[in-house]
Amino acid sequence: MSTSLSINLKRASKVYHEGETIAGVVVVDSSSEARHEGLALQLEGCVSLQFSTKNQGILDAFSNNIRPINLISSAIELAAAGRVPGGSTAIPFELPLTPRRPAGASAAPALLETYHGVFVNVMYTLKATMKRSFLNKPLVASCQFFVQYRPQAPPPAKPVRCEITPATLRPGGGARALMPSFHIYAEIDSTVCALDKPITGLIRVDECSVPIKSIELQLVRVETCGAAEGYSRDATEIQNIQVGAGDVRRGRPLPLHMVLPRLFTCPTTATHNFKIEFELNIAVIFEDDYLVTENFPILLLRSR
Template structure:
């Protein structure tokens, strides 16, 4: 007997803000009558934390205490024990997207050591006498809305100073005799406080280079911190690298810095007592002798 269980949301993008209703339909297809012991639909949201393997030995007690943080949990019964007739059965549902116990619904984020995920799961229960239970899961995306509490979180507001809202100038210099030889470049970043819906922008100008330039690159790096009373572990990992200049670029020519923040792999900066999600940008100039010069910018990502 072939049975297909599917979950379809009314919103094609699967993107929701807090307080919005999540509506959809559970579709069960069966070629024959289907006996079951109940149809349950649950909605869960949680933050999964883990440590990198290099820190397990250092924080072994901490490693055991890293537990998921539950942000929301709801469950409804779509059907009582009984029988579904052959064919297609549609069961509409609606959930309120509200946190419990004053939790903040952080934005969906897929990282290396931190994951913030929200999902729906439908289970068609069946006893071992009539067959095996069937289930279907579907992830949906949560973003901060105008009425969300998270963007006005004081811990995030304290990170943003008026100076960071303005243009940030930088210089990249090395003298003769160094591995880079004579090298001089300068540029600017338009702002290190970046709305996630807008590009990260600026420019770099290479004035002098004793060795030919091989590549000019822009890197986006996530810095994830997990911790509790036993200690904290901080790990940085690359999200994406974009080449903004190829080969021995012209001297004195402005090279635009332009990067779109990738969906799911980046989110507004989060700072809590148990975990932090922060970001950095690196402007890197690689020379033909495979040495490089880089400039690092800690950035704060916001939704608005």
């Protein structure tokens, strides 16, 4: 005799907003009639934080203080102890996606958007558990769903334009004398970006005394986590798009176009225990692998 559990949500996208109701069914598949000691469903949402290994020597004493931050937790009983018939049995459920706020709390959203980072993770899961006799292990099924903020009115664009030359960079030591001569113009249409719209702009190489190997557009996340005792701040690359390959033609604009990945980005977030920020890098790599980078901090929002 074999029995299994699965969770199916009615919404195929699995994307929900705070205040909505999560509806679906827990499906019990059994080859024959089976007895159980109760079937329950639990909803959990939490933020998990961790220090990077390079900071563990400094912050080792506080690393145990970083515990998951609970955002939402609720549970319902789907079936009391009894029997399930052979075949497939679908048990419907509904759970409100509403965290319990303490009295006097702000009306601002208490739930954060789903986000998968390196040192910060925001995850929401449903977990179904069917208890059985002490001779059998409980059956468990889990399902991840995604929380997003409701779209807001689009903010005004904040374009950025800059010129990249040896004089605008900050090299260390005598590195400036070893630099090739170059003049590069870069433009970002807006540093305030909607998550569901691409980041656009252009780059143009007006002058360069040496051949160019590659021009790349990099999206970087900057995650800060910790407590009053100490903070860890780390930047990691999310994605890299090659804009130009080889020695690009001088004076010709190259368009920049980057679609933001769904799970690895979220609205720019700042809380007492952690921050999630984003930056855009334009990198020009010369044939001798000399690298020139211009950095643009960006603000990500959930807007129409």
